[in-house]
Amino acid sequence: MTEDHPDTPDQLTLRLTAVAHGGHMVSRSPDGRVVFVRHGAPGELVRVRLTDHGEDAKFWRGDVIEVLESSEDRRTHHPWAAADALRAARDERAPVGGAEFGHLTLGGQRELKRAVVAEQLEHLAGIDWRGQVAAVADESPDGTGWRTRLHLDVSADGTAGMYPHRSHDLVAITDMPLATDAISARAPWELSVPGAARLDIAAPADGGRPLLHVGLLARQDPETLTDLRGRLASWGSDHGVSVTAQSPEDREIQTWSGESLVRETLEVPGGDPLTWRVSPTGFWQIHRAAPRTLVDAVLAAARIEPGETVWDLYSGAGLFTAAAAGVVGPQGRVFAVEGSPVTSADARENLAERENVRVTRGDVARVLTGRDPARRRHGSSRGQQRPAVRAPRPDVVILDPPRAGAGKEVLAAIDGADPHTVVYVACDPAALGRDLGRLSRRGWKVTDVKAFDLYPNTHHVEAVAVLRRNDAS
Numbered sequence: 356m357t358e359d360h361p362d363t364p365d366q367l368t369l370r371l372t373a374v375a376h377g378g379h380m381v382s383r384s385p386d387g388r389v390v391f392v393r394h395g396a397p398g399e400l401v402r403v404r405l406t407d408h409g410e411d412a413k414f415w416r417g418d419v420i421e422v423l424e425s426s427e428d429r430r431t432h433h434p435w436a437a438a439d440a441l442r443a444a445r446d447e448r449a450p451v452g453g454a455e456f457g458h459l460t461l462g463g464q465r466e467l468k469r470a471v472v473a474e475q476l477e478h479l480a481g482i483d484w485r486g487q488v489a490a491v492a493d494e495s496p497d498g499t500g501w502r503t504r505l506h507l508d509v510s511a512d513g514t515a516g517m518y519p520h521r522s523h524d525l526v527a528i529t530d531m532p533l534a535t536d537a538i539s540a541r542a543p544w545e546l547s548v549p550g551a552a553r554l555d556i557a558a559p560a561d562g563g564r565p566l567l568h569v570g571l572l573a574r575q576d577p578e579t580l581t582d583l584r585g586r587l588a589s590w591g592s593d594h595g596v597s598v599t600a601q602s603p604e605d606r607e608i609q610t611w612s613g614e615s616l617v618r619e620t621l622e623v624p625g626g627d628p629l630t631w632r633v634s635p636t637g638f639w640q641i642h643r644a645a646p647r648t649l650v651d652a653v654l655a656a657a658r659i660e661p662g663e664t665v666w667d668l669y670s671g672a673g674l675f676t677a678a679a680a681g682v683v684g685p686q687g688r689v690f691a692v693e694g695s696p697v698t699s700a701d702a703r704e705n706l707a708e709r710e711n712v713r714v715t716r717g718d719v720a721r722v723l724t725g726r727d728p729a730r731r732r733h734g735s736s737r738g739q740q741r742p743a744v745r746a747p748r749p750d751v752v753i754l755d756p757p758r759a760g761a762g763k764e765v766l767a768a769i770d771g772a773d774p775h776t777v778v779y780v781a782c783d784p785a786a787l788g789r790d791l792g793r794l795s796r797r798g799w800k801v802t803d804v805k806a807f808d809l810y811p812n813t814h815h816v817e818a819v820a821v822l823r824r825n826d827a828s
């Protein structure tokens with residue numbers, strides 16, 4: 356509290372201290388309770404509107420609505436008005452999610468991400484990490500124009516928009532500067548789409564034809580559906596965009612205009628570009644430069660030799676699989692595992708002509724151990740035994756798990772398979788810290804961790820860690 360800014364039940368004046376995992380700044384209320392605050396920076400004195408502040412809550416949450424003493428890293432212009440917390444407070448609305456670090460310079464954002472990675476690695480794996488968070492090649496000066504994938508939700512009247520953090524009140528948006536120019540030029544947020552529940556747009560990084568996928572509401576009125584289909588099919592042909600749709604009752608995706616997939620490419624030295632098909636609901640990296648950045652980092656870390664065997668776990672559509680297959684050559688092998696039916700079908704298709712690749716669809720833990728993770732989660736201590744897939748013994752294991760990390764069973768299986776190198780690609784520093792700690796306790800040495808700013812203007816960060824056996828040279 357200050358004299359000019361008395362505290363009220365839902366507004367406090369707080370000094371922000373450190374950054375926490377998840378993109379919040381840490382603070383304490385006058386009665387000593389921890390308050391996690393969005394849209395601030397360490398050291399700032401700010402006015403905070405509490406968004407979660409139950410009397411019995413262990414900690415509170417809030418958003419900055421006014422800055423009384425500003426950080427040097429605060430910038431004057433937030434690149435996206437809809438996500439600008441100060442502007443939103445003046446307009447008496449909540450800021451949409453998706454650019455919660457947009458109030459900071461890119462250098463300031465990267466410094467906070469560096470601090471979070473260092474803290475998580477120290478705390479969870481005992482690693483004294485001295486690295487930096489690197490910008491990708493040719494990042495724009497304000498960290499905009501990178502998203503090749505965009506998800507919009509749709510309100511009951513057919514307006515497309517996005518949600519503020521921890522809110523169910525959809526906000527209509529009029530721009531999305533984090534998206535690539537290919538998406539912004541088509542402005543999919545301007546579409547009126549009654550009958551849809553969500554829109555997903557994918558625009559290949561090489562300028563190929565984008566795709567708009569419409570997630571339909573269940574049990575659609577036929578007239579609304581016919582109207583929506585007609586309007587979106589002509590929007591698609593006018594804007595050079597393929598359009599697909601799927602209702603929750605249907606397994607099949609309908610193609611309303613153009614193609615039923617997008618194609619992504621990556622230049623490789625001395626050869627034809629690598630290409631991947633990606634289905635409308637399949638996984639692909641979001642930043643336009645992520646495939647290049649991550650493939651280069653993973654190959655440099657893995658030091659794969661021709662003739663070796665590589666596991667690519669959580670392989671997605673086969674980004675690292677294809678790159679590794681080129682390095683191991685015809686005498687080597689790549690064993691890829693992907694759990695999503697759609698994405699594993701993409702991987703199979705993408706790698707069909709590579710005789711040195713085998714793609715297995717399934718949960719990584721089950722594929723490697725034969726135990727059913729669903730049974731495990733529901734209380735059976737041993738899980739249901741099924742034959743594990745016979746995976747060839749690996750020289751190198753690449754794994755790129757989802758936000759929750761790989762977990763101890765998968766790590767035990769990797770350890771037991773005895774590769775010389777493990778390359779762990781992570782989108783969550785806490786999960787990375789936990790899993791590196793587990794591998795360290797099994798005799799692995801973390802020889803390098805590189806961090807990349809693949810999500811500018813958000814708190815997210817990507818890291819690539821390399822592990823070798825403690826006794827390996």
Ligand SMILES: C[S@@+](CC[C@H](N)C(=O)[O-])C[C@H]1O[C@@H](n2cnc3c(N)ncnc32)[C@H](O)[C@@H]1O
Pocket residue numbers: 638639640669670671672673674675692693694695698717718719720755756757782
């Ligand atoms: C972060 S993505 C990485 C994909 C790929 N490496 C890439 O860069 O494109 C993680 C992938 O793991 C898959 N996945 C998530 N949980 C899984 C599990 N338990 N078993 C197998 N695959 C899983 C997801 O479908 C997704 O394709």
